[in-house]
Amino acid sequence: MVLNHPAQKIVSLDPSVTEILFALGLNNEVVGVTDYCDYPEGARSKSKVGGYLDPNIEAIALLEPDLVVTTLKTDTPKLIQQLENFGIKVFVLDPKRIEDIFENISSLAKLTYREEIAKQLVDALKERLNEIKRKVNGIYRPGVFLEMGTDPLISVGPGSFANDLIEIAGGRNVFSHCSSRYPRFTLEEVLLADPEVIIICSMSSDDACVAQKRWWEKWTNISAVRNGQIYVVEANLITRPGPRMVDGLMQIAKAIHPHIFLEP
Amino acid sequence: MKVLSLKKWLITVSLLTILLVGTIIFCSFQGSADINLKDVIKIFSNPLSQNWWNTKAVILLKVRLPRILLACLVGAALAVSGVVMQALLRNPLADPYVLGVSSGSALGAIIAILLGLNINIGVLPSIPLFGFAGGLLTILFVYHISKIHRKISVQTMLLVGVVTGAILAAIIMFIISIAGPNKLQGIIFWLMGSLSSQEYPMVLIVSFYVLIGILILLYHARGLNLLVLGEESALQLGLEVERTKKIAFIGASLITGAAVSVSGLIGFVGILIPHLMRMIIGSDHRLLLPVAGLSGGIYLVLADTLARTLLAPTEIPVGVITAICGGPFFIYLLTKKGRVSFFQ
Numbered sequence: 025m026v027l028n029h030p031a032q033k034i035v036s037l038d039p040s041v042t043e044i045l046f047a048l049g050l051n052n053e054v055v056g057v058t059d060y061c062d063y064p065e066g067a068r069s070k071s072k073v074g075g076y077l078d079p080n081i082e083a084i085a086l087l088e089p090d091l092v093v094t095t096l097k098t099d100t101p102k103l104i105q106q107l108e109n110f111g112i113k114v115f116v117l118d119p120k121r122i123e124d125i126f127e128n129i130s131s132l133a134k135l136t137y138r139e140e141i142a143k144q145l146v147d148a149l150k151e152r153l154n155e156i157k158r159k160v161n162g163i164y165r166p167g168v169f170l171e172m173g174t175d176p177l178i179s180v181g182p183g184s185f186a187n188d189l190i191e192i193a194g195g196r197n198v199f200s201h202c203s204s205r206y207p208r209f210t211l212e213e214v215l216l217a218d219p220e221v222i223i224i225c226s227m228s229s230d231d232a233c234v235a236q237k238r239w240w241e242k243w244t245n246i247s248a249v250r251n252g253q254i255y256v257v258e259a260n261l262i263t264r265p266g267p268r269m270v271d272g273l274m275q276i277a278k279a280i281h282p283h284i285f286l287e288p
Numbered sequence: 289m290k291v292l293s294l295k296k297w298l299i300t301v302s303l304l305t306i307l308l309v310g311t312i313i314f315c316s317f318q319g320s321a322d323i324n325l326k327d328v329i330k331i332f333s334n335p336l337s338q339n340w341w342n343t344k345a346v347i348l349l350k351v352r353l354p355r356i357l358l359a360c361l362v363g364a365a366l367a368v369s370g371v372v373m374q375a376l377l378r379n380p381l382a383d384p385y386v387l388g389v390s391s392g393s394a395l396g397a398i399i400a401i402l403l404g405l406n407i408n409i410g411v412l413p414s415i416p417l418f419g420f421a422g423g424l425l426t427i428l429f430v431y432h433i434s435k436i437h438r439k440i441s442v443q444t445m446l447l448v449g450v451v452t453g454a455i456l457a458a459i460i461m462f463i464i465s466i467a468g469p470n471k472l473q474g475i476i477f478w479l480m481g482s483l484s485s486q487e488y489p490m491v492l493i494v495s496f497y498v499l500i501g502i503l504i505l506l507y508h509a510r511g512l513n514l515l516v517l518g519e520e521s522a523l524q525l526g527l528e529v530e531r532t533k534k535i536a537f538i539g540a541s542l543i544t545g546a547a548v549s550v551s552g553l554i555g556f557v558g559i560l561i562p563h564l565m566r567m568i569i570g571s572d573h574r575l576l577l578p579v580a581g582l583s584g585g586i587y588l589v590l591a592d593t594l595a596r597t598l599l600a601p602t603e604i605p606v607g608v609i610t611a612i613c614g615g616p617f618f619i620y621l622l623t624k625k626g627r628v629s630f631f632q
Contacts, residue, residue, distance in 0.1 A: 173473055175415075176484045176603060202602055208477075210484055211351045213601040215343055216321050227473075245343045 025115055027091065030137040035087055037079050037094035037103075041117065042067050043266030044129055045093070047145055048138045056087045063260065063268070079103070085110045091135060095119065095265075119265035122188055122273070126150060129267070149270050153192070156277050159284055160194025166280060168195035169219035169248070172206060172259075174236055177214065181207045185269065186225075186262045193277035195221065215245055221280050222248040227259045255279035292572050300575060304582040308360070311586045315356055315593040320600045321347045354491050358550060359483050359592040359606075360585040361491070363557055365498045365547035367584025368577055370558030371565075372505055372540040375512045375573065376533060377446050384544040384558040387430050387449030387537075389423045391456035393548040394479060396422020398463055401474045415478070416490065416549040423545030426452060431537060440533055442519075480605040481552035483592050494546050501543035502581055508532055508539075509573040516571070556610040557584055557591075560618050567621060587614070 035056035036042040042061040045054050051066050058076040061067045071087060074080040077097060084092060084107065092107055094100060096118040104114045115135060117128045126146045133142030168190050172178040180186040181202035190197045198217035199207055222240060226233045233256045243249055257279065261272030278285040317323055323344050331345045369384035377386070384390070400418035430452050434445035464475060505512075511532035514522035519529050544558075561584045562576075569579055588606070591613065595606040 173477070175474070176477055176482050178473070199601065203599075204602060207602045209601045209603045210319075210355075210596050212319050212321055212347050212596070215347050215351065218343070243346070245346050 025113065025135065027113070027135050031089075031091035031135060033087065033089040033091070034136070035073060035084050035089040035092045036061065037073070037092060038076050038117075039063070039260070040119070040264040040266040041093045041095065041132075043264060043268060044125075044132055045136075047267045048129070048133055048136060048141055050136055050138065053136065055089060056084060081106050085112070091115060093117065093132065120183075122153070122185065122192065122265070122269055125265050125267070125269060128265070145267065149267060152270050153273065156194075156273060156285075157192060160192075160277070160281060163194060163281070163284075165194055165196040166220035167198045167217065167247075168221045168223060168276075168280060169198050169214055169217065170223045170225060171236075172225045173208075174232075176208050177211065178206055178208050181205050185265060189262055189269070189273050189276050190280070193273055193280050195276070195280040211243075215243065218245075218247050220247045220251065220253060222246070222254045223276060223279050224254065224256045225259045225262065226256050253279070253282075292575055297575055300569065301578050301582070304579060304586075308582050308586050308589075311589050312356055312360065315589050316348060316352055318593050318597050319347070319352060320597070323348055350487075354486055354488050355483055355592070356589055357491050358486050358494065359588045361494050361498045362483065362547040362551045362554065363561075363584040363586070363588025364502065364581040365543040365584075366554065366558040366588075367561035367565075367580040368502050368505060369540040369544045369547075370562040371573070371576055371580045372512065372536050373558075374562055375516050376536055376540075377442055378516065379446065380563070381559075382446075384540065384547075385453070385553070385555075387445070387541070388426045388453030388456060389541050389544045390548055390553055391453045391460065392426025393419040393423035393545055394460055394553065395456050396420070396425075397478050397549070397552070398460060398475050401478065402463065402467065402471055413490070419549035420545050423541065423548055426456065427537070427541035427545070431534075439530060440537075442533075445537075477605075478552045481554035481607040483551050483554075483606060484596075484603070486550055490550055494550055497546035498543045501539045501546070502577070504539045505536060505543075506574075506577050508536055509577050512536060512573040512577075513571075516573075554588070554607045554610060556607070556614050557588055560610075560614040561587055564618065564621065 032053060033055045034045060034050060034053050036045055036054060037058055039058065039061045042054065042057050043063055046064050046066060054067070054070055056071045056073045057067050058079060059072050059074060060076055061070070071083070073083040073087070077099070089112060092112055092114045094103065094114065094116055096116050100116060104116070107114050115132070119125055119128055126149065129142050129146055130139070133139045170180050170186050170190060172180055172186070179199040179202070180197065181204050182200055184205040187197050187200060198219045199209070224233055224236055237254050237256065240246070240249055240254055248254060257272065257275045261268050261275060274285070321344060327344050328348070331348070366384050370382070373382040373384060373386055374380060397415050397419035399422075400415045430445065430449045431440070434440055434448045436444065464472065467475060511527055514525050514527045515529065515532060523529050562580050565576055565580045565583060569575055588610070591609040592606045594609050594613070595604045598604060
């Protein structure tokens with residue numbers, strides 16, 4: 025897809041896309057975002073066009089964008105068709121792994137003529153990613169349990185970004201053998217897997233995370249509990265394929281290998 | 289109705305009790321961790337040793353057992369409540385949820401989830417407390433609306449209950465549609481029903497409500513037998529109809545509310561077990577109530593064990609198992625028997 029002139033009015037239909045667009049300095053060009061686009065601060069004051077699964081076509085059309093950017097979901101083909109009726113071009117991203125983020129930043133930069141900024145951004149992100157990879161190369165990989173949901177317990181399996189991040193950060197996801205991306209399971213499985221690190225994914229208030237951390241501390245049979253290796257990481261950093269995912273990776277790396285990644 | 293002898297009652301109830309205890313013990317040994325009789329003997333023969341709480345002991349006594357006991361209580365509560373609701377409303381389609389208790393509990397629990405109240409009030413988690421309160425408020429509302437000239441019309445109550453449930457369900461749908469994705473997961477899983485992550489204090493409180501409720505209902509079993517014949521006849525036979533109805537409604541709602549508040553919405557137990565047991569032992573409530581309670585407990589313990597072991601390490605929602613295993617069996621029995629032996 026090529027635009028004859030840089031996009032002037034952009035609507036983002038995914039929080040990760042919004043984060044990329046703002047990182048490219050397109051603060052003024054972004055005219056509409058979803059209800060869930062809460063980062064950076066500037067995104068909160070943009071016009072809202074509905075949820076990221078069910079955006080409001082009329083709200084998008086009223087903004088008269090010359091470009092709509094989204095990530096691939098079940099209803100995306102229908103959405104493209106509906107927006108084409110208004111003559112609106114739709115650009116679809118489909119990130120699967122952390123490396124895809126760099127590609128996506130570059131291709132969005134091409135459409136918006138921001139290749140200069142994009143190159144700097146991608147180079148810096150790649151540098152940080154490679155530094156983490158270098159530091160964990162060849163060292164012991166502790167078992168990691170990443171807790172996505174509390175009641176019932178939900179973790180991450182193969183095909184999820186968080187599973188990738190754990191592997192890159194030098195850990196071993198104790199539920200990497202599960203068949204689904206977000207497997208649900210019982211406490212018994214955690215006790216059996218005996219993870220050395222527990223990472224609680226924070227989605228709600230800090231109170232809930234503190235309560236959950238305290239709850240884990242009762243199960244002293246788990247190595248992570250005995251060694252005090254229970255950490256909290258913000259969910260958005262490890263589920264949104266945007267520039268901040270490298271921050272999320274860094275937080276996971278610090279949790280798994282504190283002696284390497286925390287300044288003494 | 290056939291005469292019920294004390295001997296028959298004792299034999300049936302004790303046989304089922306033994307079966308329930310056997311099921312609990314059998315299911316305690318099922319799971320991902322390989323725990324056998326030898327391990328149990330080792331755990332209990334050496335209670336003062338340093339590493340008494342080894343992983344196997346923790347899994348058996350702190351993870352599996354409270355969950356199994358909870359499944360037992362919830363299953364018993366739903367089955368008994370189903371029997372009582374069907375008798376009171378004289379409707380074979382009635383189940384513990386028919387008067388809107390479930391939607392009320394669900395709304396209470398969802399409000400707790402939305403407010404981010406994932407904290408403890410005393411020893412009790414707030415979500416079950418809100419669920420219990422929501423269920424009780426709903427039943428009180430339905431009960432008082434249906435009261436006309438100090439009398440409860442069963443038909444009115446059924447309609448009021450169904451409509452109240454529908455209104456509350458609509459509110460739940462509305463909340464789901466506007467809730468953020470991070471709250472959504474908690475809400476959906478609560479609605480799917482689950483018996484995981486409950487500990488002994490909660491089991492103790494639920495058992496208090498469920499056992500007291502079941503005892504009260506058992507005490508009024510003869511009254512239920514008469515009510516099934518019709519309110520006129522019951523009145524002529526000397527039953528205090530309004531009082532019996534009131535106690536039975538409140539008792540059944542209390543145990544449903546307690547069950548729903550800790551397990552979410554687990555379907556099918558409350559309709560399958562009552563009909564199944566009526567087919568097998570008849571509809572004398574003095575026997576039917578304890579039999580339904582015990583077999584409801586057995587059924588849910590087995591279903592939950594399948595839910596946590598079938599696709600281990602992944603867990604399946606227990607409501608899926610109760611419906612998929614129970615449904616076809618129920619239909620088979622119906623076709624074989626020709627009809628539901630509802631109230632003879």
